[in-house]
Amino acid sequence: MGRSSETVIDRRIVVIGAGQAGLSTGYYLQREGLRAGVDFEILDANPTPGGAWSHRWDALTFSLVNGVYDLPGSPKPVADPDEPAREVIKRYYGGYERDRDLKISRPWRVVAVESIAGDRFALRHAAESG
Ligand SMILES: Cc1cc2nc3c(=O)[nH]c(=O)nc-3n(C[C@H](O)[C@H](O)[C@H](O)COP(=O)(O)OP(=O)(O)OC[C@H]3O[C@@H](n4cnc5c(N)ncnc54)[C@H](O)[C@@H]3O)c2cc1C
Secondary structure (H helix, E strand, O other), rough: OEEEEEEEEOOOOEEOOHHHOOOOOOOHHHOOOOOOOEHHHHHHEOOOOOHHHHHHHOOOOOEHOOOOOOOOOOOOOOOOOOHHHHHHHHHHHHHHHHOOOOOEEEOOOOEEEEOOOOOEEEEEEEEOOO
């Protein structure tokens, strides 16, 4: 890991990661009436949507995956069985975050979190991101 820098995020809630778990968390926070980019912030180290799926190899086609859990409030993707699963999931997750305006901040690799005064967090992140 190279240099890191520190940013103060003035949010009550910070979600680290925009894979299946982070996107689902965003959905439930919005359902509680919280606003993305105002009341909560989702940070993701990847430059594009897809979480861990965006790092899968091409040979893992959609027909070969064990199954994909649907994100809350959105049906599972329907896709060509021969298409690489990572492309299908990138599209599925990407559409999900766009449609719900989850305002994911990326690429943003958090390396440390510190609670500071009030409701604020100081997040240390890798210098190459943000
Ligand atoms: C080889 C393999 C095959 C699999 N096949 C299937 C399958 O067929 N079907 C299935 O349902 N599941 C499968 N899985 C499991 C599936 O990939 C995981 O269950 C799912 O990705 C978990 O979602 P997640 O949101 O917890 O984590 P992830 O998808 O890993 O998302 C985490 C996100 O957080 C980001 N992040 C991590 N650390 C930081 C940080 N410090 N700062 C900022 N961002 C950060 C990452 O960049 C990533 O975008 C497979 C897993 C593996 C390893």
